[in-house]
Amino acid sequence: MSRCSGRVVSQPNHYLGLTETHVVIPNVGVEDLLSYTQTTGDVDKNQWVKVMDLEMEFMYFNSVWELVDLPEGEKPLGCKWIYKRNRDSAWKVQTFKARLVAKGYTQQEGVDYEETFSPIAMLKSIxxxxxxxxxxxYEIWKMDVKIAFLNGNLEESIFMSQPEGIITQCKE
Structure with missing residues (x-):
């Protein structure tokens, strides 16, 4: 003899309508770029050139690097430009950002570097x-840091290839 209550299993009322909700993200047809070569054919080419020059100017002003000839037997790290369009709530482009990053994944611990450190803020602390x-x-103010550099002198010499699109002559 089976005992089945005949009760119909259904979702609770507070779930009604949630499965039909959709988020619409406008597709304006303009994606963020993945490489320097894409900037040369982009509609915002002049904006990208400006922000790349600004990034290089910041690095030069803060003495991040100096341009030298590659010593015999050294292998340079590669580098890559990262591009980002910041948009407002109407999906209109507000700012363009270009960051030059080293392709550090080719380094080996103990050979190319000794230790790494990445400062983070814990959510509890905030x-x-x-x-x-x-x-x-107290009043709380929000601020946007345009660019930040860590203070510190490296003991090791790190060699990186010149970024695409930047032509600079070596110091004699």
Whole structure:
């Protein structure tokens, strides 16, 4: 003798309508670029050239590197431009960003470097800081850092190939 209640299994009322919800992301047909060669044919070519020059200017001003001839027996790291269009809520482009990054995945620990360090903020710390600010009725300001460099002199010499699109003469 089977005992079946005959009860119909259904979703709770607070789930009604959630399965039919869709998020629409506008496709404006303009994707972020993946390589320097794509910038040469992009409609915003002049903007990309400006931000790449600005990035190189920041690096030169902060003495991040100096251009030298590659010593015999050294192998340079590659580099790559990372491009990003920042958009507002209407999906209109607000700013263009270009960052030059080293292709460090070819390095080997103990040969090319000794240790790594990446500072991060814990969410708990941010919550505590905000709680203190609210308790004492402090004002909280948001700021956008355009570019940041860590202070420190390296003991090792690191050689990186020149980025695409940047033509610079070597120091004599």
């Amino acid at each position: 919550r505590i800081l905000l709680s203190i600010a609210i308790f004492y009725d």
